[in-house]
Amino acid sequence: MKRLSLFALCWCCLAPIAGQDIPEEQILRYDEVKTALDRTECATHTAELSNDTLLTAFAKAAGYYPELCGVTIKIRYGAIKTSMAARPVLWSVVFNKRSHRKYLILINKNAESEQARLLYDASFNASVGVMGHELAHIADYSTQSGWKIIGTGIRYLGKKYRRKMERQTDSTAIERGMGWQLYDYTYHVIHKADISEKYRQYKLTYYLTPEEISDRLLKTDR
Numbered sequence: 001m002k003r004l005s006l007f008a009l010c011w012c013c014l015a016p017i018a019g020q021d022i023p024e025e026q027i028l029r030y031d032e033v034k035t036a037l038d039r040t041e042c043a044t045h046t047a048e049l050s051n052d053t054l055l056t057a058f059a060k061a062a063g064y065y066p067e068l069c070g071v072t073i074k075i076r077y078g079a080i081k082t083s084m085a086a087r088p089v090l091w092s093v094v095f096n097k098r099s100h101r102k103y104l105i106l107i108n109k110n111a112e113s114e115q116a117r118l119l120y121d122a123s124f125n126a127s128v129g130v131m132g133h134e135l136a137h138i139a140d141y142s143t144q145s146g147w148k149i150i151g152t153g154i155r156y157l158g159k160k161y162r163r164k165m166e167r168q169t170d171s172t173a174i175e176r177g178m179g180w181q182l183y184d185y186t187y188h189v190i191h192k193a194d195i196s197e198k199y200r201q202y203k204l205t206y207y208l209t210p211e212e213i214s215d216r217l218l219k220t221d222r
């Protein structure tokens, strides 16, 4: 009996976890998106990186947040612990009016780190999903006063609040229409990517799981 359960345990560890098939029409492809964006892009950002896949994913995801058109968002490399992070520029929170506030999307500058590799190994479709998450943070900050943003920054240090905020941010990206893209990225992180168990657990703790996202999408038929 003991041997049987050990076998079952090992099989569970080794068996690949079958993901939900993403509906064909929901998969965004770089070439198609790039061509369409050349005609419609809302030029709201400046970029200090040359990765065209990520920039195109950013521009595509930004289209789901029309309220951010005209908002200054700079994308650059930064010393961060995660793959990507979005935040307001601190001096801009203090000195600028809300309508002139500036934002940053930071990409992990250590290209050899597992967090950066997660991004570079992701499909284009998945890249739109993670950009959709970061832009959901910016869309949220753009509705907040400077004082509220500072308060949010302090509360984010608490694990319970961080989990609530990150899962809510995932929900926003789903509601805006990037559910399958976010599913694609989350599935890549949790089930496919070669990352440490510690980072995988971090993602499972604070973000929606791929299964939660696909359940929600299948229920709402998005």
Ligand SMILES: [Zn+2]
Pocket: 133, 134, 137, 166, 169
């Ligand atoms: Zn986030």
